Amino acid sequence: MIVQEPIQVIVWDCLNNYEFENAIFLAERLYAEVGSEEAAFLLGTCYYRSGRINEAHHLLQNKTLALPQARFLLAKCSADLKSYKDAEIALGSNLDIIASEFGEQAPYALQLLAKVYISTGRRNEAAEAHRKALSLNPFMWKSFAQLCNMGEKVDPQQVFQINNSEFTFGVTTLVNLVSNSENISFVNCNIHNNSSMNTNVTPNNVATRTPMAMSTSITPETQAPMKRMHSVFSGMAPIPFSPSFGMLTMEESPVLYTPTLTDSNEQKAIPKIVNSLRAQMGQLKDAVFSPAPRCTLGPAPRRSSRLFSNNNSSYSVKENNKSPSRKFAAPKSPSRKNKQRTAKNIKSNTIDSNKSIETVTPTIPPKNSNGVALLSLMKEIGEAYKYLAFLDCKNAIKSFQELPPKQLASPWVQTMIARSHYELAQYEAAAKIFSEIRKQYPSRTEGMEIYSTCLWHLQREAQLSALAQELVELNRTNPIAWLVAGNCFSLHKERETALKFFRRAVQLNPDAAYAHALLGHEYAVAEETDKALASFRLAVSIDPRNYVAWFGIATVYARQERWKASEVHIRRALSIHPLSGVLRCQLGLAQSALGKMERALSTLEKAVALDTENPLCRFHRASVLLRAGRPQDALADLHHLKDIAPRESLVYYLLGKVHNKLGNAHLALMHFSWATDLDPKGTGGHIKEGFDPSKQEDPPERST
Amino acid sequence: MAGLEKDPLVYERSGTVREVGNHAIWSLSSCKPGFGIDQLRDDCMETYWQSDGQLPHLVNIQFQKKTMVSHIYIYTDYKLDESYTPSRISIRAGTHFNDLQEIEVIELIEPSGWEMIPIKDIHDRPIRTYMIQIAVLSNHQNGRDTHMRQIKVHSPCEPTSFDINKFRNFSTVQFQQYATIR
Numbered sequence: 001m002i003v004q005e006p007i008q009v010i011v012w013d014c015l016n017n018y019e020f021e022n023a024i025f026l027a028e029r030l031y032a033e034v035g036s037e038e039a040a041f042l043l044g045t046c047y048y049r050s051g052r053i054n055e056a057h058h059l060l061q062n063k064t065l066a067l068p069q070a071r072f073l074l075a076k077c078s079a080d081l082k083s084y085k086d087a088e089i090a091l092g093s094n095l096d097i098i099a100s101e102f103g104e105q106a107p108y109a110l111q112l113l114a115k116v117y118i119s120t121g122r123r124n125e126a127a128e129a130h131r132k133a134l135s136l137n138p139f140m141w142k143s144f145a146q147l148c149n150m151g152e153k154v155d156p157q158q159v160f161q162i163n164n165s166e167f168t169f170g171v172t173t174l175v176n177l178v179s180n181s182e183n184i185s186f187v188n189c190n191i192h193n194n195s196s197m198n199t200n201v202t203p204n205n206v207a208t209r210t211p212m213a214m215s216t217s218i219t220p221e222t223q224a225p226m227k228r229m230h231s232v233f234s235g236m237a238p239i240p241f242s243p244s245f246g247m248l249t250m251e252e253s254p255v256l257y258t259p260t261l262t263d264s265n266e267q268k269a270i271p272k273i274v275n276s277l278r279a280q281m282g283q284l285k286d287a288v289f290s291p292a293p294r295c296t297l298g299p300a301p302r303r304s305s306r307l308f309s310n311n312n313s314s315y316s317v318k319e320n321n322k323s324p325s326r327k328f329a330a331p332k333s334p335s336r337k338n339k340q341r342t343a344k345n346i347k348s349n350t351i352d353s354n355k356s357i358e359t360v361t362p363t364i365p366p367k368n369s370n371g372v373a374l375l376s377l378m379k380e381i382g383e384a385y386k387y388l389a390f391l392d393c394k395n396a397i398k399s400f401q402e403l404p405p406k407q408l409a410s411p412w413v414q415t416m417i418a419r420s421h422y423e424l425a426q427y428e429a430a431a432k433i434f435s436e437i438r439k440q441y442p443s444r445t446e447g448m449e450i451y452s453t454c455l456w457h458l459q460r461e462a463q464l465s466a467l468a469q470e471l472v473e474l475n476r477t478n479p480i481a482w483l484v485a486g487n488c489f490s491l492h493k494e495r496e497t498a499l500k501f502f503r504r505a506v507q508l509n510p511d512a513a514y515a516h517a518l519l520g521h522e523y524a525v526a527e528e529t530d531k532a533l534a535s536f537r538l539a540v541s542i543d544p545r546n547y548v549a550w551f552g553i554a555t556v557y558a559r560q561e562r563w564k565a566s567e568v569h570i571r572r573a574l575s576i577h578p579l580s581g582v583l584r585c586q587l588g589l590a591q592s593a594l595g596k597m598e599r600a601l602s603t604l605e606k607a608v609a610l611d612t613e614n615p616l617c618r619f620h621r622a623s624v625l626l627r628a629g630r631p632q633d634a635l636a637d638l639h640h641l642k643d644i645a646p647r648e649s650l651v652y653y654l655l656g657k658v659h660n661k662l663g664n665a666h667l668a669l670m671h672f673s674w675a676t677d678l679d680p681k682g683t684g685g686h687i688k689e690g691f692d693p694s695k696q697e698d699p700p701e702r703s704t
Numbered sequence: 705m706a707g708l709e710k711d712p713l714v715y716e717r718s719g720t721v722r723e724v725g726n727h728a729i730w731s732l733s734s735c736k737p738g739f740g741i742d743q744l745r746d747d748c749m750e751t752y753w754q755s756d757g758q759l760p761h762l763v764n765i766q767f768q769k770k771t772m773v774s775h776i777y778i779y780t781d782y783k784l785d786e787s788y789t790p791s792r793i794s795i796r797a798g799t800h801f802n803d804l805q806e807i808e809v810i811e812l813i814e815p816s817g818w819e820m821i822p823i824k825d826i827h828d829r830p831i832r833t834y835m836i837q838i839a840v841l842s843n844h845q846n847g848r849d850t851h852m853r854q855i856k857v858h859s860p861c862e863p864t865s866f867d868i869n870k871f872r873n874f875s876t877v878q879f880q881q882y883a884t885i886r
Binding site for chain 2: 425427453456457458459487492493494495496517518521526527547548551555580581582583585614615616619645647648649650678679
């Protein structure tokens with residue numbers, strides 16, 4: 001008869017070291033022997049982590065599951081396999097019941113449930129579930145982002161705070177952390193393995209499990225593991241400071257545990273460490289920061305400890321504490337930021353100079369300092385992200401740029417800023433930022449489809465081809481690579497190939513609304529209107545806030561000259577993105593086509609005022625003025641355009657038509673000839689028609 | 705003549721025409737197994753269609769809706785195909801098999817590369833048709849069967865007559881980048 005516990009421990013050990021085949025083998029043996037729900041859950045986890053989702057699903061689906069973790073895993077598998085009904089059944093439908101049943105996993109369960117709701121079209125329930133998840137665990141950024149993307153109002157100031165009454169990030173996690181750190185010490189520090197280790201290691205990521213293991217692990221039988229733990233910690237010590245997230249730094253170091261080298265061999269340090277760890281609830285492990293320069297014990301196992309631990313302070317030693325002041329989470333204020341920045345500078349200087357770790361007596365901080373620091377960072381980022389999601393791009397850029405420099409330099413923030421520029425149609429600026437990101441992080445593909453669209457707008461064929469080639473080479477199964485390739489061929493006007501690649505991207509990831517929108521646009525250009533409309537409608541059903549798709553439908557109708565329908569859809573797009581000059585311009589055009597000249601002119605006025613860099617607003621205003629029979633007024637706009645864009649042939653063409661209307665035949669001819677000079681092929685030959693009055697298509701505009 | 709001006713891809717890339725062969729149903733009067741429509745439409749000059757019957761050999765292109773056709777391009781190579789190279793080709797158009805009218809006949813003399821056949825009606829405009837038939841009437845050196853390596857059909861992308869819609873293609877990037885949102 002196999003005792004489950006040690007085997008489970010072994011399997012978790014394999015999992016923690018990413019050795020999935022080994023883990024699966026052992027877990028299968030355990031499951032075959034015992035067949036219990038716990039064993040099933042363990043085996044399911046092994047399958048899931050190694051990507052064998054179908055098997056995990058099959059394993060768990062026909063059982064009545066009591067363990068909440070097992071139910072959660074089953075729900076996750078079902079959701080991944082798109083059988084949303086099963087997922088929903090596994091999770092349940094009452095949010096409060098879920099919150100109580102799943103305990104610490106509740107936020108994740110709720111997030112998963114929200115995903116299921118969205119996929120089945122119940123957006124309101126999804127929003128509720130996300131909100132609940134956030135209230136339980138303020139670090140669920142994804143829920144916040146989804147809420148913003150859905151257009152729900154969320155207040156980052158409210159959301160990102162530790163609401164201790166409901167915060168279930170518990171002591172058990174902490175304790176597991178401690179025990180896991182022992183594990184780390186074994187596994188990662190290359191310290192000589194003690195055979196007694198196995199009994200003390202517990203799976204860290206199952207938060208609620210085996211609390212009993214905790215107690216045993218805290219009091220190890222032998223000195224050696226403890227020493228190792230110390231050494232591990234002190235090995236970690238080299239991280240010179242805890243992540244301040246741009247806030248007050250290091251001075252405080254309330255925490256912890258500062259196992260210093262001097263302490264390392266003292267038994268008494270252990271309870272202090274444990275206490276300090278216990279006291280710090282919900283602190284986040286700091287990101288992998290500087291490597292341990294002074295780690296004399298081998299490479300600091302930063303990565304694995306980060307995986308387990310929620311408590312970063314435990315690994316950071318505040319050696320440069322000038323004063324034992326605490327890190328407080330003060331409300332956001334600019335002056336504080338400045339102070340923090342200077343404080344951080346001072347700190348980093350002192351770190352360099354001061355090589356020895358000071359012995360700081362561990363104290364139990366009253367607050368969870370690093371967690372709170374992270375939360376205030378998240379508040380800032382949340383504000384900025386909210387601006388972006390609601391397409392208030394200027395404010396978004398401003399807010400993002402106010403982030404602390406380290407965060408600002410991170411690729412995600414840069415991508416968001418570039419996206420904001422893209423939404424404002426500032427393609428140059430966006431492309432510049434994206435190319436920087438590509439240089440520094442060449443294997444990062446998130447956001448690259450937006451980069452390719454910017455290059456498409458700017459008609460930079462060489463860069464776009466290079467980008468497409470690099471991304472496809474990098475990973476042929478990445479839908480983003482195929483979107484980029486599609487944009488590349490679309491720019492080259494090879495419609496069939498572009499369509500092929502866009503279809504491929506959609507096949508790889510049918511849930512990406514933008515991919516459908518791009519496919520739709522390509523169909524529209526290739527004049528396959530039915531397929532275009534179908535793609536656009538699909539995009540909108542996935543994400544009703546995707547204004548690119550709404551605009552696409554509008555352009556299809558415009559080409560078919562169904563101006564009323566086109567106007568309706570442009571308005572829809574505008575309601576999502578009210579500050580867009582391009583959209584407003586198109587609205588003006590639609591209105592003028594419907595004959596509502598006054599309305600059109602006022603819309604175009606607004607467009608011109610809104611988007612100063614977009615010359616088309618003025619251009620179309622001039623053309624509408626001409627149509628409305630006010631050629632003289634059109635002249636002012638056109639002269640302005642001539643100044644800023646002297647090589648645009650259509651400006652001269654329009655000037656020619658205006659002069660024709662005004663009766664200045666010679667000026668008209670002069671402008672027409674300039675237009676043809678600049679662009680011999682013209683755009684479909686209508687410039688030639690402009691030359692020859694007998695072929696003018698709009699008789700009312702013919703000069704007599 | 706330089707093959708460049710006759711290369712259909714150049715025109716496709718300019719955005720003024722589209723290749724519409726994919727919107728049509730193709731059929732042949734005869735073919736040798738492995739040398740049929742796929743080889744005729746695969747964008748590869750190494751593969752070809754080889755007929756296997758009596759002259760005239762026919763390629764039938766049927767569209768689902770009346771399509772405007774401006775040019776037909778045929779790729780043949782005398783150096784490779786010698787007596788299989790067509791020498792007289794007749795282009796017919798109409799609504800169905802029993803309703804075809806010859807609109808164009810061309811003579812080829814030792815062609816090597818793309819041959820462009822403009823399709824115009826009596827008013828010199830591209831025709832609108834449901835069906836096109838390309839008939840090979842005779843081959844070089846009086847060969848019986850024929851090889852054709854590639855065929856492309858171009859349809860013009862016409863700007864509509866409405867004034868505003870004309871302004872869809874600007875000549876500078878500065879303007880064009882704001883013309884649409886993707």
